[in-house]
Amino acid sequence: MILGSVFVRRGFFSCDVSSPASSRTVAMGWDAIPADHEIAGPALIGSPFTTVVVDPAACVRRSADGALLIEP
Structure with a gap:
């Protein structure tokens, strides 16, 4: 579980599972x-109840009411 901390790890994202692409991936808690x-x-966004995976081509923003908004 990822809570309260921010760190970078290697992530693998690919449409072709036979040749995944590795990239630096931000991992942080939802509340962070x-x-x-x-x-x-x-990015990987963690909480006590789920983990959200943000695709390399997308971005995520947390709204004022705490919801995560993911846009391509």
Whole structure:
């Protein structure tokens, strides 16, 4: 589980599972994202109840009410 910390790890993202592409992936807790702060993918966002995977081509932003908004 990822809570409260921010770190970078290797992530593997690919449409072709026979040749995955490795990239630096931000991993952080849901609550560590400030409201209206945008994070470019790839990213892993963790909480006590789920983990959200943000594709390398997408970005994520946390709304003022705490929801995660992912856009391509």
